[in-house]
Each structure stands twice: as C-alpha cells, then as structure tokens.
Amino acid sequence: MTTPRRTSHRPKAKLSSQRGASIIIALLLTLVCVVVAALVTLAASVNAERGRQDYAEQESYYAQRSAAEMVAQHVSNLAATKQGDAYVVYARTAQGEANNTAVLQWAQQSVNTVKGGSTPSTLMLTMSVTEGNDGKDIPDVTVTLSMDRNYGITITTATTGGASYAMPKLLMRCSAGDSLEWATPTVQTGASS
C-alpha cells in the first residue's frame, strides 16, 4: 500500500518544503560546473590561440627583418658621385660590384630624379626563400623602396598571407654633397622630410 504524497498548498509551506531539493541542488551544481568548465576551456583556448598568433607574427617579423637587412646591406654598399650634372651610383665593394641589380639601377635613376626636383618612383622587391627552408613556411616578403627629397631611402616591408607583423619603416639617411652615401637604417619615427 502506497501512501499518497503530502502536498503543500500554502505558499509559505511550499517555500520551506525540502521535497525534491536534491534534484534542484544537483541541477544547480551542474550549472555551476558547466559555467566553470566553459570558462576554463575558453581561457586555455584563448591562451593557445594567442600563442599561435604570436608564433605567426614572429615568423613574419623575422622574414621581414631578414629581408630589410638584406636590402639595407645592399643600399649601404652603394655610393654616388657627381659627374657633371648627374650622379653616378656604383657599388663600393667587390661583392657589391657583382650586385648589378635592380636596386642599383633604381638608385641611379632616383638620385637624378630627385636632383632634377621631381619625385622618383618606388621599387618593389619580392623576396622568397626558394631553397633550403626544408619545408618550413617562411613567408614571402614585399620590400618597397622609396627616396625622399634629401636622397634618404625608406624601406617598407610586409609579408604576404597569414598574420603579418607591422614592421616600422626604416630610413637610411643620406649624406648629401658631391658624393652620396647612405647610413645604416634607423626606425622612421615621423614624416619623411
């Protein structure tokens, strides 16, 4: 014989009744656990994702830095002397002598364009590791060279695809006179003069 369950009809009695409370407490515990688990998992995922993002930015940073140093080394090796009304740009060392490259040709055109009072065109270089990277994903770098009216050369770099590090522009100041030489690059802080 089963005893019918007593039911409370008065609101106060209902509130103070503990019948079935274990289920409610268990469900509350579930809610707390789900919220805590979600927060813990979210925090770990964000941490891991930030690590991946940092890693991609570091890859981009080193690719851009290497490319910028390579170009800066190239430009540092250049010099120009005045011959008549025009500047002639040449490579100062034997290694540079072999570098009969687009940078030298661009510098040749640009210094004379600046000397003539015009704004020279920019030169875009795309640098990609084509051998020896052993399957690693080294991003391609686009380097843009521009020359200001003081013959200073600004180097702008960017990587293509993926997370890209925002590399500051580098400025190679020029000692102007009868001969031109470009100093080691410094981070460009303001507008080019």
Place this chain on the structure above:
Amino acid sequence: MRRLVKDTSGETIVETLAAMIICALSIALLVTAVVTSARLNGQAAQSRSDVSSQEEKAEGNGGFDGSTVPTGEVTVTATNADGSTSSHVYTVAFSGGDDLVSYHVTGVPE
C-alpha cells in the same frame, strides 16, 4: 520536535540516485575541462620554451637549432615602375631553428 521526529516526508531513492548521477556527471565534466585546459596550457608553455632559444639565435644571426640545412637561396624579384621585372638569386645562411628562421646573405647573386 516531536513533529520532526514523526515526520516521514523525504526523498525517494530514485530522486537521490538521480541527483547523485547528475552531480557525478557534472563533476566529471568539470574535471575533463580542467584536464584538457591544463594539457593545452602545457603544450603552449612547451612551445614557447622551444621557441625561446631559437629566437635568440634568429635575433642575433647566431647559429641554428635543429636538423635543417642552414643554407639556402632567396630569390629577389624586382618590379620596376614600368612593370618590368628582374630576378636575382642570393645564397643565404639561416639562423634560428626548425620553427623560427632568419637569414642573411652570404654570397653574391647568381
């Protein structure tokens, strides 16, 4: 007091068992989440630790960690204002490690 002693109201065994099962599942869920998070954090920390020494080498062009051949080639393609292009290949030496690499020129362009 007497009323409390005589009171037979309570929860059935089914209710109690159901509550216990729900509690157990909740705690299992929480433990799983914590363990997974700890593993993710451990992997991230290990990855940062691995990369740290490579960073130093890549930063200063000072040597190489790992098994990769530390030399290679970089192709530089120049695009002039008139749209014409020319390419040169430079021999470079890599610095860093298997994960992070910087490079610098070691030879004249071919």
